[in-house]
Amino acid sequence: MKKTIILATLVLASLVFFDKNASAQTIVAGNITQDTAWISADSPYIIPNSVFINSGVTLTIEEGVIVKFDSLSEMVVDGTLLVNGSSANQVYFTSIKDDSAGGDTNGDGALTLPAPGDWLRITFQNGSTGVLNYVVQKYADQVPFFVTFGAILNNGGDVTISNSIISDYRSIGIYQDNGSTTLNSTEMSDSQFGIDNFGGSLVIQDSFFHNLFDYAVQARDGTALNVSNTRFENNGIPLALTAGVDFVHTGNSFINNIENGYSISGNIFSENQVWKNDDVPYIVSFVGLFGGSSLTIESGAILKFKPDGLIFVNEGSFVATGMLQKPIYFTSMKDDSVGGDTNGDGNASSPTANDFNGIQFITGTIGNLENFVFKYGGGVQAGNPTAFFGAINSMGGSVFITNGQLSSNGYAAIRNQMDGVVQVSNSSISGNPDLGVSNETGILMDAKNNWWGDSSGPKNITNLGGLGDGVSSNVDFIPWLNANPFGTSTEPACCSSVAFIPGTQASRLYLQEGAIENRLWEPNISTDVEKLYLDDSGNSVNTGVYTRDTIGEAFGFNVYKNFKEFMNGLTTEPNQRISEWKELPYDWRRSITDIVNSGTVVKEGDDFDLVNMADELVALADRSQTKKVNIIGHSNGGLIGKLLINELESRGKVGIVDKFIMVATPQLGTPKAIAGLLHGDEQIIPPKIGIILDRSIARKLGENMPGAYSLLPSLKYFSEVFDPVIEFDPEVSNIYNFQSFYGDSIDSRSELESFLLGESGARSNPNFSDTDSPNILNQALLNNASSIQNSLDSWVPPAGIKV
8 A cells, every 4th residue: 555645735746655565675855844854764775767855944854765767867955954874884875776775765676786877866955964974875967968067066055964974886986066065074985076166165084096097086276175174096197276265274195096186277467375284295287376476395395397397487476485304395206205205106217317307487577485495397499499598497487596406407407588587596506417507698697606516516618617507608506515505415314225246156045855945055055065966058967956045154153243243234223324224136057148138936934936126226225214225236236236227217116226336246257266267276165175166066067157257257348458367387287288379378369268278179078086186178158258247347437336
């Protein structure tokens, strides 16, 4: 039996009626004209078309109520909507197809499933009020005419949403045309956009926005936005703001978004804007100042610029006054050293000069910059590849710069193109690859009392001995500072990481033999070494050899034990000097190019990993406070370090390397390698006894070992060192008549190669135990090593790396 309750009799279109059937469903349509309460016992409430809450009327929805909307239906609030859900019994606004809340309301079993855009929205009209607590809203924002107004539309109401979830809508979660909306402890997710604040004020507190693939919050000029203690994760752009927004923010976090910061673009007209600091970067594309407006940057703020990013001061003033211990940062969006990984690409990109344009001042404008860091600016003007911006570029403005740290900026760190006033003092202008200062006007520019990167002063036609950054003509740079007023570096004082690459035979090598791990090096018996033999191609006979660590102490010798203890002490207070350090062991039998390019099998715990050294360097830098890593290469490790720096340079990552320290590295090879390969000299273990490793086994190990061949004297060795690498004693003639080929000594690479290869077959291989006779080496491995050495002999460290 059907029961109908008439609440008001006006015209048919303004009826509100309830249809209770056997399953306690309540159908609601038309206007609510008096205060009404919806309760759980009559749930679910079904909205087949639309329902309207009249002005002056309150609809109260109690906890546990489920409201389901059919296609093209909505709730329009002209009065007041109070939703009193609880943590245990939330109120649902969802699709009629949603069987997970209130069961199979449309009676079709599993024939239909809910989807984003199944129903329209909840709309708050001008003067209305909405207080929604513990609400779950899903599958709204239907788009019948290709125009979306959101799952919740505010047209001028006062709306507060708390402890709620708004998700799985078609496009926009909340669209505010006017009015005010406050979100407290609310989650929005799984759609395209979060909130579009087109007009009015928006307050977001303690909330969570995630999996919104375009933007989470967008705010337009003339609106007010206050965001605090809110998390943004796995979104496209978390906050997209035009420059005229009244924006207040604090305590927000950004995780794994395409952009991790406050993305700002557009123009400021006649307003006084202030960008505050809360350790989250502002991401700048283009911001223009017009109509006498001003933009003030507070101390400690971080501004990161997109490619072509520019602050264009056309009218008005730009003020960036930091504090000495809390400077303002102007840098590239790729710069992870301050403000974190803003462009969300991990280690895939590194900042360089010309990454963005900078700040430009036009005639009549004013700029004051004090206590700031400016890096990687000076870009190319859009559409004109031959025209450049200085990082700070004046075209007739009055610009005053003091206590600035300007480095790694392209074209010019400071450029004055038209008559105006540009003054810079007590600043560090160093490490800019083109010019520190360029003055293209007829007015003498005041650049006295600055540090130019060297105590000899800047490069200039009037200062021919200057080794610092270059300056153009018509720049008054005398006197200059003899030391950097900010110390030796503009980077944070502590701390960088350290990677240690050991020398040859200094990494332990292991082989898993059934359930037993056998340490082959340093060896326990001679058969351990025999298991390390290689074939004629330089490949290990036993393919399962791996490493895990370097040798601390062996056979009574302190190899790296004291060094490791020293390095460990540098990572802890009160003596902390480095962020962390890591040793990079490797299979030293292999060629150094193979080690760098193909990685090393390393066992950690029960797991075997193929470790790429370049990846390890990037990870070490990323974990450090400075985003830098220092490389220490001992002996053969120094040669590997050169190749690693080449690899980082090919990846565009060479900027992560601060210092490269080579200790006892055979830069051009060493004659000792000849004796070791030919006779097994200085390889026996224990020394002078050889019970564990004798000369014959040592020589056999080296015979096909690519890593040993790279230690032979290179071609360049013979042009730098004039002593012969081999001298023949007359008594060796009973072994072979070497003097007939070489005279009394070998003093060229060609002679050395002939000797190592047995005079092109004239000499035969000695017996295994005949270590007095020189071995004949592997021609293919020698040729490969020669190619590697020729490359390393011409190696030059990239600019910016201290060697």
